[in-house]
Amino acid sequence: MEMTTGRHAGAAVHHTVEGTDPGLNVQTYEPEHPAALPPVLLIHGFASSIALNWEQSGWISALREAGRYVIAVDLPGHGLSSAPEDVDSYSPSRIRADLLQIASDAGARPIEPGHPDSGLDVVGYSLGSRLAWEFGATQPAIVRRLVLGGPSSRDPLAEFDLVAAQRFLADGTPIEDASTAGLVTMAQASPGSDMYALLSLVEAVKEEPFDAAEAVPKQPLLIVAGEKDERVEGLEGLHGLVPSAKVVVIPGRNHVNAVTARAFKQAAIEFLGEG
Amino acid sequence: MAELPFPLPDLGEGLIEATVLEWLVAEGDQVERNQPLVEVETTKSALELPSPQSGKVLKLYGAPGEVIKVGEPLIVFEVADDTAGIVGTVPSEDAPKRRVRLNANLDED
Amino acid sequence: MSETLTTSEAGAGAGTVTLSLQGALNLALDELLAEDPKALVLGEDVGTLGGVFRVTSGLAAKHGAERVFDTPLAESGILGMSIGLAMAGFHPVPEVQFDGFAYPAINQIVCQLARMNYRSRGAVPMPVTLRVPSFGGIRAPEHHGESLEALFAHVPGLKVVSPADPQQGYSLLKAAVRMPDPVIFMEPKSRYWQKGEVVTEAAAAASAAAAASAAAAAAATNDGGRSLGAADLTDAGLTGARIARPGRHLTLVAWGAMVARCLQVADLAAEDGIDVEVLDLRWLKPIDAEALASSVGKTRRAVVVHEGPRTSGLGAEVAQLVTERCFGTLKAPVERVTGFDVPYPSGDLEDEYIPNIDRILFGIQRVLEYKRG
């Protein structure tokens, strides 16, 4: 008699990793009617999570309905992922390495001509867009198409006033820098996020600030942003680096609420559905 | 047929209201359970609300940009009488799934 | 016809209607109220609203707000009032809205309803049918999904029945309400929306009349076949268990919502070459011991499946009845696949608690591979 143990058929994959195991929460979603297209990796923004950025916003169901197999990950210190103590676990380069491992464990394969379901499509939002840009640029063999939502060519986290934030958290001293104050408010409001982990991420990002020109992705690229997104300074900068990129601006939306927009999802699904 | 109002649900974390961003259904539409109804934005995030049930949309409350408080009417459905008003959910009839196989030697019978 | 019956469709077979279990129960109540001027329906929200599961939908409008009426929100009151109405010569069909709310009425059910005939030496019969939406499967809040059959079956003076499908719901409710004794009628709420063909009593009578006139002409060519449900509608056909699916190798004993699950399991077992018989017990008190003996005597193996907790559950009673009658021929001890000895869990854990297909298959496998040692 055949017996299987446990509720879930798939056994957990264990790896020996260098440094701290970041304990990232990965969730995969099977479509009901799979299309012959590669998996889609979703990378959420700062102080967000799979649940907030992708599930509750309707992205997962929209992608599944389009027949896409979805791989989503909570960044370190976010959502259901662990919050390692060492700053290295939060560095963009380390996260990119983890993403590659995660995508490969979840079944993504390098692009192979004649196999339309090979490769990996990547959708990032905000900070996730920066990671997606770099991931695409550094992993041309596996990343097939890229969608960047609410991106910018410079990193707002790089200008984050870490000292002011720490002082604010310690004794409530008001934060002068408006951008820093805004990010701290957002982080505090974010359910499940570990405030000190988020500050570690900021610290790590400051050590590896975003330089879009350093590595430019060669994949087909879609850039989407809300018309009122105050962070999309230099969207033109990214467009300038990839003139072939398609740009969609969602009327009336800002950085927070562009993520749910139908027009965003439709544009992305259509763009990622192209061969 | 019965009318079934669906108020803005408690979105958790002490949120008391939400702003309508965009309706994804229109009055008169037939919707299925879990179909996205509306995009709303709270002070913390933007999200899509899935339909709590299937039925015909009779009335929508709140134009884009308007604020609705938790518990205030958001949408009114017209539903068949045999699904309205219950506590709990109508179970779905999925095809039977198994992982256990039977294995027996019935020869000795 | 009441509102709910708008869900009915032209039946697939002649003389049948397609109804949900809700619709079938509604039709039965409708016909009972029409045929019996002493029949009454009472409970919380059963009147204007038509019940939270719409089983009494439209009945107040059709039969009058005197005969189908809302009561204040008090289960003990509903049962106590029904007892008094029965003493005044009525045939009340009270509803408690959900199984767990039978608990506040336990004193009236156990100490009063069940004993009044006995206490009064038969002078005051209790023709009361208590409808209880029962069992789990709809991810409802606490006390909205429980399995009280063992509790009720243990009480002297009560009869207990649970229908598995629309036809059973229609026919058994009619049989229960016509009885002169108290009946606890446990409706499997997870099956309320499932549709099936129902042979109404009127259709059965018409088909019986047609058969009788045809019989004289075609007596010689009688092939022994019978029309769907017709025999189930006779009084004799409603007092015991029924074979929901015949089989040779093993008997699955179930009632209420578990019958449908056991039928699924029987189909899956057939893929593995195991021919499973499904016995729908229907009456949980009295249990049809002869039907159990007859089925298990043939298959020589039995698994009893129920949602209620295992310890002192009705599965133990079934196992004992089988053992008393089939001990010599049994290939293995009777196996139980049941809920656990835990308070009924929340919706998220419901699927872990209610016997599922694999747990039933495991139970079958344990019986199949049992070796005497």
Added chain:
Amino acid sequence: MQTLGTRTTAAGRAGLAGAPREPLAELPAVAPVAPNELVELYRLMTSVRQLDVAAISWQRQGILPAYAPELGQEAAQVGSALALDPSRDFAFPTYRELGVARAFGVDMVEYMSTHKATWHGGLWDAATTHVAPIQAVVAGSVLHAVGWAHGQTLEAHGELPAQGLAVAITYLGDGASSQGDVHEAMNFAGVFKAPVVFFVQNNGWAISVPTEKQVAGGSVAARGAGYGIPAVQVDGNDAAAVLEATRRAVAHARSGHGPAIVEAMTYRRGPHATSDDPGRYRTLDEEREDAGQDPLARLRELILAEGAATEEILAEADAAGAAEAERVRLGVIALGPRRGAEMFDLVFQEPTDELLRQKANWREESEHE
């Protein structure tokens, strides 16, 4: 009463079409108790007194295993029961309503059978005597009275019959009034305007617990206001007053105005039951002080003072009561056990096969019938 907030009328409908009339602010007046009725009260009460006292001695003599005396409550029980018409009204007693059963015409041997442990509910026919069988859950039958009474409303089909509605009377004590079912019953009765009289014998004691530790607010009748049910409190040791108060309550119910409450303030002069020892919770001095005048002696004085009957007539009534008690004693002694088969036969109208199997097995193994 202070009402906070805006008062609104509930929009929901009661379940009853053609609802009966509104309750009256006060119970209707009735004719004063006539002299011949005082004598009838006396005849019944002296019978009940002598039966009750005799039953205590029967218990001491081993004829009854136990008995629940009602000494001191004769006026409340007989006075209330006499306000009803046993041919159409229905009484729902507890286990201490000897006086009610006697007034309704229940055979007293059949009544005593419950205390002889012959049959829990008693041997009398509840359907023909209109006295429900005895049951031991206090307040258990209060809801039954409401249901039975609502049945009378339903039978009337929205029209008040010329002779008025048949009325249920349900008996409960200060102890039973703590049960949740009493609240449910009063609420249901108020909602359905059921023709039912809640007759409360507040006898001061629920076994060992005095009323002040039992009834918050001190009065069960006072609760009527909350349910919109008119209520009266009456001296429960004054038989004529009880009869008149209950007649007013019955008149209210009979004329379709719905339920009424009568709270008869009386005193349980005896123990809770023959195995009870009141000395553990009250002194003899307290008993003498609290019990007030014996209701039977009081009625006797009233009858003589009003010239309603002579000493000779009352003496005849006493003698008739003594003779009845003796007849009942002989009947109770002669009362044999029921056939064991009744255990099985009376559970259902239609016994189950399993029960018949158990009966056959019992008969075989016990060699009894």
